[in-house]
Amino acid sequence: MNRKLPFTLAVIAIAVVGLVIAVLRHLETGAPWTPGVERSVWLVEARVDFVASGEPVTASLSIPENLQHFDIGDERSASPGYGFAIVNDDGDRRIEWTRRDAEGTQSLYYIAQFTPRERPETIEIDREPVAEQVYWSELQRSVAAELLDRARQTSSTPRSLARELVKLMALVDGDQNAALLLAQAESSADLLARLLNDAGVPARRVFALQLEDARRRQPLQRMVEIYEEGEWLLVDAATGEVGVPRNTLLWHRQGRSLLDVVGGRQSRVSFSMIRQSVPATTLARSSRTDSIFYRVGVQSLPIEEQSMFKMLLLLPIGATVVVFMRVLVGVQTAGTFMPVLIALAFLQTSLVPGLLSFVSVVLIGLVMRSYLSRLSLLLVSRIATLIILVIFIISALSIIGYQLGYSTGMTITFFPMIIIAWTIERMSILWEEEGAKEVLVQGGGSLIVAIIAYLLMRVPLVSHLTYNFPELNLVLLAAILAMGQYTGFKLSELRRFRAIQEDID
Amino acid sequence: MKRWVSVPQLRRFGMLGMNSRNVDFIGRYNERRLFPLVDDKLKTKLLTQDHGIATPALRMTVTQQHEIRSVGAKLDSLSGFAIKPSKGSGGKGIWVITGRDGDAYIKSSGARIGIDAIRRHLSDTLAGLYSLGGTPDVAIIEDLIEFDPVFAGYSHEGVPDIRVIVFKGFPVMAMLRLATHASDGKANLHQGAIGVGLAMDAGRCLKAVQFNREVLLHPDTGKPLNSIRIDNWRDLLLLSARCYEMTGLGYIGTDIVLDRTRGPQLLELNARPGLTIQIANGLGLVPRLRHIESLDDRRFRDPAERVDHVMREFAPRKS
Numbered sequence: 001m002n003r004k005l006p007f008t009l010a011v012i013a014i015a016v017v018g019l020v021i022a023v024l025r026h027l028e029t030g031a032p033w034t035p036g037v038e039r040s041v042w043l044v045e046a047r048v049d050f051v052a053s054g055e056p057v058t059a060s061l062s063i064p065e066n067l068q069h070f071d072i073g074d075e076r077s078a079s080p081g082y083g084f085a086i087v088n089d090d091g092d093r094r095i096e097w098t099r100r101d102a103e104g105t106q107s108l109y110y111i112a113q114f115t116p117r118e119r120p121e122t123i124e125i126d127r128e129p130v131a132e133q134v135y136w137s138e139l140q141r142s143v144a145a146e147l148l149d150r151a152r153q154t155s156s157t158p159r160s161l162a163r164e165l166v167k168l169m170a171l172v173d174g175d176q177n178a179a180l181l182l183a184q185a186e187s188s189a190d191l192l193a194r195l196l197n198d199a200g201v202p203a204r205r206v207f208a209l210q211l212e213d214a215r216r217r218q219p220l221q222r223m224v225e226i227y228e229e230g231e232w233l234l235v236d237a238a239t240g241e242v243g244v245p246r247n248t249l250l251w252h253r254q255g256r257s258l259l260d261v262v263g264g265r266q267s268r269v270s271f272s273m274i275r276q277s278v279p280a281t282t283l284a285r286s287s288r289t290d291s292i293f294y295r296v297g298v299q300s301l302p303i304e305e306q307s308m309f310k311m312l313l314l315l316p317i318g319a320t321v322v323v324f325m326r327v328l329v330g331v332q333t334a335g336t337f338m339p340v341l342i343a344l345a346f347l348q349t350s351l352v353p354g355l356l357s358f359v360s361v362v363l364i365g366l367v368m369r370s371y372l373s374r375l376s377l378l379l380v381s382r383i384a385t386l387i388i389l390v391i392f393i394i395s396a397l398s399i400i401g402y403q404l405g406y407s408t409g410m411t412i413t414f415f416p417m418i419i420i421a422w423t424i425e426r427m428s429i430l431w432e433e434e435g436a437k438e439v440l441v442q443g444g445g446s447l448i449v450a451i452i453a454y455l456l457m458r459v460p461l462v463s464h465l466t467y468n469f470p471e472l473n474l475v476l477l478a479a480i481l482a483m484g485q486y487t488g489f490k491l492s493e494l495r496r497f498r499a500i501q502e503d504i505d
Numbered sequence: 506m507k508r509w510v511s512v513p514q515l516r517r518f519g520m521l522g523m524n525s526r527n528v529d530f531i532g533r534y535n536e537r538r539l540f541p542l543v544d545d546k547l548k549t550k551l552l553t554q555d556h557g558i559a560t561p562a563l564r565m566t567v568t569q570q571h572e573i574r575s576v577g578a579k580l581d582s583l584s585g586f587a588i589k590p591s592k593g594s595g596g597k598g599i600w601v602i603t604g605r606d607g608d609a610y611i612k613s614s615g616a617r618i619g620i621d622a623i624r625r626h627l628s629d630t631l632a633g634l635y636s637l638g639g640t641p642d643v644a645i646i647e648d649l650i651e652f653d654p655v656f657a658g659y660s661h662e663g664v665p666d667i668r669v670i671v672f673k674g675f676p677v678m679a680m681l682r683l684a685t686h687a688s689d690g691k692a693n694l695h696q697g698a699i700g701v702g703l704a705m706d707a708g709r710c711l712k713a714v715q716f717n718r719e720v721l722l723h724p725d726t727g728k729p730l731n732s733i734r735i736d737n738w739r740d741l742l743l744l745s746a747r748c749y750e751m752t753g754l755g756y757i758g759t760d761i762v763l764d765r766t767r768g769p770q771l772l773e774l775n776a777r778p779g780l781t782i783q784i785a786n787g788l789g790l791v792p793r794l795r796h797i798e799s800l801d802d803r804r805f806r807d808p809a810e811r812v813d814h815v816m817r818e819f820a821p822r823k824s
Contacts, residue, residue, distance in 0.1 A: 327524060330523070484528075485528065486524055486528075487522070487524050487525040487528045487529050488512070488522065488524060488525070489512055489515055489520075489522040489524070490522065490523060490524060493515070493520075493522050493523065494509050494510050494511070494512070494515070495508065495509055495510075496717075497510055497515060497518075497520055497783075497784065498507065498508060498509060498510045498717070499714065499717040499718065499719075499784050500510060500514070500515070500518050500520065500783070500784060500787070500789075501507060501510055501514065502719070502787075503518065503787040503788070
């Protein structure tokens with residue numbers, strides 16, 4: 001046993017180091033152990049990209065002002081070489097970046113923390129808004145009037161008028177009047193706002209951001225606000241729903257443009273966001289970013305990278321599950337860590353659609369592969385062929401799914417193509433060499449391991465711990481090392497060797 | 506029989522599990538760099554010739570596609586031969602030609618084939634059709650085994666072979682593998698071949714199992730299995746024991762066949778031998794492996810001494 005002693009000590013040391021760092025981080029930053037006792041905070045990052053043309057640059061981005069449902073805190077900007085200021089331009093809050101001369105591709109970041117309010121705040125309206133004057137062409141005017149007439153008949157309030165208009169605009173077989181106007185309008189939100197103003201209801205276009213955890217490169221969505229009985233109400237121009245959905249952030253109200261860039265071209269803005277769990281105490285001192293734990297934590301990275309790390313930090317959980325299932329339970333899997341990748345893909349697609357699409361892609365691939373094997377191609381070209389076929393299968397499934405009205409068809413693209421191609425190749429060789437039964441055993445084993453890993457990764461506590469305490473992965477590492485030295489029986493061997501019972505009696 | 510066996514039962518039996526095999530034996534006694542010696546049959550073959558270990562003689566190797574055209578003339582001098590892919594596994598791609606009939610060749614199944622079929626088969630082999638992972642391969646053409654008539658009626662189609670586990674040069678456990686109709690002529694236990702555990706002292710049948718259950722008669726021929734006894738048992742163990750010096754691998758499975766005239770012949774080696782041999786023997790490997798580990802290596806430099814030691818030490822206990 002002496003030979004194993006240094007190893008055992010090392011394993012224990014790794015685990016202890018991980019735990020100690022985690023405890024220190026907890027004491028220092030107040031990061032909680034469980035996701036329950038904290039408030040979720042949205043970190044939103046707006047990224048402005050443009051190509052500077054070598055002249056003085058002024059970029060100005062509209063940013064949220066008084067929000068009914070969110071507190072704005074800790075606004076920052078990451079933009080080396082630029083001066084920046086937050087200015088208030090007649091109720092329109094904007095961030096302005098300026099630089100004497102810049103050339104080439106530029107990326108500017110505005111980062112802010114949004115904390116959902118416990119109860120919505122009423123926003124004072126200083127002067128009663130009036131409906132804007134709307135200018136229509138001759139033809140448009142008569143068509144709009146007719147459309148408004150129809151909507152008015154079935155509505156009583158500004159709110160219901162908006163809903164009825166949306167309904168008319170969204171009719172599947174198409175209201176001809178609405179279709180005509182829509183074709184000439186910028187967007188359905190734009191048209192809705194014009195129609196409402198025309199009807200004497202004060203309405204304005206707004207840009208809203210859908211908050212979804214760990215999303216990158218999201219665009220803003222056009223929506224409409226209408227004025228009714230002393231408050232502004234948000235209307236979804238696509239569904240006609242009135243009121244602010246929980247995770248919608250009003251980013252920009254009508255007024256000036258969303259983004260102005262002087263001295264640059266091809267400007268665009270995109271948004272990344274991430275949900276963080278922060279206890280009220282940390283929230284209070286979130287400006288204190290000088291702590292060592294903050295600086296070496298994942299939280300100090302740009303949000304775009306953080307979203308990626310949120311996924312990456314879940315990988316060790318999957319790896320541990322694979323080791324556990326293979327070494328201790330004795331489940332056979334096709335490819336050592338393929339189950340982890342499948343599990344990660346499931347996180348994006350959710351379980352049942354992911355499972356269905358994965359199984360169907362692999363099955364179709366196996367059928368195609370059986371034709372390929374008749375051509376006796378070399379291995380490399382066989383796999384390359386399979387990759388192309390897999391892309392075709394996935395595109396076909398996505399299109400069919402979309403036509404049938406399932407948007408989940410699209411999510412198959414999250415599966416790593418090359419992994420799928422290899423899976424098909426291995427399964428097919430297995431089929432030829434060991435028969436269909438072995439394919440079922442190993443394929444089923446892989447899926448079971450993937451599902452277990454997926455279920456674990458989805459537990460809020462698990463993702464909370466791996467993300468807020470990355471050092472806990474050292475504990476997983478220690479567990480994996482320890483399992484690597486396990487020389488006892490696998491659970492499956494208790495069944496495999498059942499025949500020996502006759503011999504020991 | 507219960508559906509599950511408990512860990513204490515397995516311990517009492519001395520069963521070697523897969524984790525223990527991988528970590529305690531393969532990991533500790535088999536150096537990674539030596540694996541290619543046994544994974545590539547051509548390398549094994551050349552090594553056996555250097556060490557004077559009996560094996561079916563290598564007649565020819567085909568390494569390049571262009572050599573295939575002239576192969577017909579070279580085969581003319583052979584009456585029977587076997588074609589094997591060097592990196593094949595599980596008996597795939599092995600063709601056994603038992604004789605000639607004019608221009609035609611006769612396969613072990615009785616089918617008559619022309620030289621064209623052989624050329625195509627060689628071409629497929631070189632392209633990697635039978636090798637693991639489809640990597641390019643080499644075809645080996647070697648002498649035919651004329652298998653010992655003692656096995657007549659014991660094997661369906663395939664050649665019966667004897668698997669001996671050799672640990673640090675000591676043969677520790679042996680099993681005869683008989684192909685059946687269910688295993689499709691293959692000597693692969695999980696496909697339904699019969700495993701016959703052999704007593705280490707004289708090569709007698711201890712027990713026979715098929716699909717993890719004890720069988721008494723061969724399911725295809727009806728011959729009683731418990732009357733099996735291997736001739737030349739000591740020579741066979743000696744052959745397997747010498748593979749340790751040959752490869753340097755501490756834990757291997759040796760596959761041996763008995764030739765009618767030439768005696769035991771080494772067919773191939775396996776660096777990750779399976780565990781089912783323990784069920785066929787009704788005995789666990791662990792006590793035997795521990796016994797070998799406790800021995801002083803310096804006392805057993807000579808394979809013959811090691812064989813004598815195991816024949817004495819591992820003889821079935823009279824009960």
